[in-house]
Each structure stands twice: as C-alpha cells, then as structure tokens.
Amino acid sequence: MARRRGVDDELWLTVGAYVVPQLLYAAARLGLADLLVAGPLALEDMSEQTGAHPATLARVLRALASVGVFARARDGRWRLTRAAEPLLSDHPRSRRTAILFAGHEQHLAWGSVMHSVATGQPAFDHAFGRSLHQHLATDEAAMAVAEAQRARRAARRDPAVVAALDLGAARTVVDVGGGGGELLVALLSRRPGVRGIVVEAPHVAARTRARLQAQGWGQRCEVVVADAREQLPAGHDVYLLAEVVHCYDDDDASRILRNCRGRRVVVVERVLPAGGRASADRLADLHMLVMYGGRERTRREYAELFATAGLRLRRVAPTAAWVSILEGAPRVAR
Template sequence: MAIRVAATLRIADRLAKTPSTGAELADAVAADPGALERLMRYLAARGVLGRGEDGRYTLTALGEELRDDHPAGMRAMLDIESWEGRAELSFAHLLHSVRTGEAAFPRQFGRSFWDDLAADPARAAAFDARMAAEVPGRAPAIVAGYDWGSLRHLVDVGGGDGSLLIALLTAYPALRGTVVDQPDTARTAAAAIAAAGLSGRA
C-alpha cells in the first residue's frame, strides 16, 4: 500500500526533479509532513527510495518505475485514485464476493464499476485508452484467426474505440459490424469508424 500511496501522490516525479525531504514535499503533494516523512523513510528501507545524509530522498532504479513517464506504466496502474487502483482496492472484499456471489466493487465504493467510470470522465478516458492500447498488438491475430467473411454482421460487445471492428471491416469488405459499449465510448467508436470511411457498414 505504501507504494500505491507514493504512486498516487506522484512522489517519484517530484523526486526525479529535485531530491527532497518529506517536509519539503508535503505541501506540493497535499500531505501531512510527518506522515509523508515516515512513508518515505519506509520506502527507503524497502529500496524504492534512497536517503542521503542530509535527509533528502532520491529515486532508486526501483523507484524510477513509479515515474509517470516510465515505459512500464506502473504509476497509473498503482494509483489508488485511478480506475485500475480502485478496481484492485475492491479486492479487499473478495471473501465477501466468494461467500455471497455479490460484486466487490459496490461494497467498496457504493456503486458499480461502470457507474463509477461514468461519474468520472477522466477515469473513463483512461480506461478507454488502456483498452484501446491493447488492440493493435492483438488485432492481426484476431483478424487472421477466423473466417470473418463467413459472417454478414458482427457485434463487438465491449468494442471500445472501434479499433478491432475497423480492422475486421477493412480486411473483410462484405462484413458489417456494430460496436456495443458505454454511451460515450460508443460515440468515440462511431467517430473512429466514420473517420475510417466505414460508416455505411457499421
């Protein structure tokens, strides 16, 4: 949880610019100086941060991975306030879910995962971007892996920004398709399909 809090507060991004003590960072990250210092001291003990003789903290190689611009993308995933972080926090109620068959997310946050996304456009956009980022690597195998031309109409449920459907419609000129997703996401897909010149088939 300490690493998640550090990711949420973007401590690594700040330390990458300027080595600092907890007290020096507290105002910038809206944290209690004493509590932040204890958190950073713990992270130093775990090898995430380095601590100099002057009490200022720096990033270790492990801590570098918490930078927002790091290619591993760990900061956003660990951010407690992100869609991924909130989804993972709901696993604290996994035992309840297994015992009752009820979803864990509403127990943690008082509403469904999808309602939570709908209530926060920034989180919803981040979710859509993450889902869309996975399509280019998978689309070629999906397009080649089945005779989609044997179908007349394909419905891509949870089709996100329409990238996969666009790839399929492009590869199979007789195929028609529909993306079914959350309303804002479906509108994004419709715009992408139109931009690809495929509106007449989707």
C-alpha cells in the same frame, strides 16, 4: 539457534503484503515519481508541491525505499530508482493507472470479498452500492483512470491478437464492448475493404465515436449504443468479443453470445488450465467475481458456454499474450 523460516511462514507474510500496494497507491496519487523525474528533491519541496504532511511523507518514502522504490541520497534529497519507474505517468513500463485503480476501486471491493463468498455476487456492488459499469458511468475521475488502464492493457494485448486472428473473407466486424476501438482499428488497418462497428455503453460510446472521428476512421467504423445482453446488430460476418465474456456469469454470457447473429464469433479471453493448481489464472478468476460477478473459464467450460448459446467451438488458438482466441460458429444457420 535461529529458527529457519518455512513455507508456512512465507505464506503468512503475504497477509501484511497489502501495505506495499497501498503505499504505491499513495505515491501514485501524489505523483511522487513525476516530481522526481527531473532530479532529486528535498522532502520539504516534495511536501509543498503535493500538499502531503511532511513528517508522514518522510515515513512513506522511507517505507517505499525499504522495498527499493525511491532512495535517499547522502545530501538527504530523494531520488527515483528503477523500481519506481512504473509509477511515472509517461513511461514505457508505466503502471500508474493500474495502481490508482487497484488502490481505490479494487481495494475497497476486495475488502467486501466475503459478500462474494457468501452470495456468489460481485463484492464491488456491495461495497459501492452500484455496479462497476454504473460507477464508471457516473464518476469521471474513475472513468479516466479506467480508460487509461484499458488503453495500456490493449497496447500489450492487441498486437498478439492481430497476429493470431485471420478475418478470412469477412466484410464486416462487430466489436462488442470494444472500448476505444483500438483492436478493431488494428484489424481493419490490415484489411482495407472491411468495415467495423463498435458496440458500447452510452458513457463509452461518445468518447469512442469522437476518438475514431479524430483518427480518420469515422467512414469505416460505426459506433452503436446497445446492451449486448439484450440486442446486437444482426447479420454481420464476425462478432469480436475481447475480454468481454469473462465480465459476466454464465447466464448473461450465454445471452450475449446468442445475440451474436452472424457467421463467426471470436472470443478473446484468458483460458484457465484444466488442473486445480493455484496460479495467476486462478487468482484472476476470483478477481472477475469480486469486481464484476464474472469468471474466467477453462476450454471445456467455454465449449459448454458456446453450446448453450447455440454455437459450436471450432478452434482455440493461443497468442503471444495472456489471452487465447476461441472461434465459434452457429450450430445451425441463423
């Protein structure tokens, strides 16, 4: 009589689940989906165009086909499936850049997870010998992948933030760690009289400045190079930090918030549920530790963080995305 598989068996099956993400990474690196978008191809043609070992490529394709990614036609040629579409570079559901980053940087960092468990410090730094920010500043290929991934994430997140955030009577907005400035531009598009400042690291600032100039936002958006832990432009109406605070531990996060010397501080972050139930939120919390040394926080933890920075958490509002808007103001006039 066959033994019925139980909950414990399902859990232990995840131990081998890392194989599929790494095979997806290989497919993304080789650009297999993009090769097949015009129609089915023979293995020999795919091997020639990617430089992959023919017999091994066949094994990779068969393994991915076993989980629904790619399929082999009766004539032996390989074709796309719906499950393979996120591997395409140019597709509304594309996850290719996320897979590329996960398959290399994240994979190696998580391989050193015990460093984080033992020390409370980022495993990425241990695995790569430098922080993720330093890595992206010196590795053009990794930076390009991270930029593309960030832009796709912003495209899903920013409309929800814009819909839920009221700038009120603000005349200036400082976007701390604003990346390419997409969220700031989306906010300013609805408020013609408001000016913006993007604060970024040197390796990001140059790209952002060029992008904003090319898009015609150079007159309304300034780009400033600064380390937010040390200093930020002072005296502005709104300080916006979208998925920035979770990259830092409490000490550095408090320093950044304390440097927001203005009338309003708006933090856009995932807010953890108060309970201890395992969920995607809790997994994201550990991911921030492994990659950055940061953390996700509950509403109470954000209130405490704001308080240490001399701020009062006034409002927490959910959005249609995975993030909430946490609004704070100085406890005393600055």
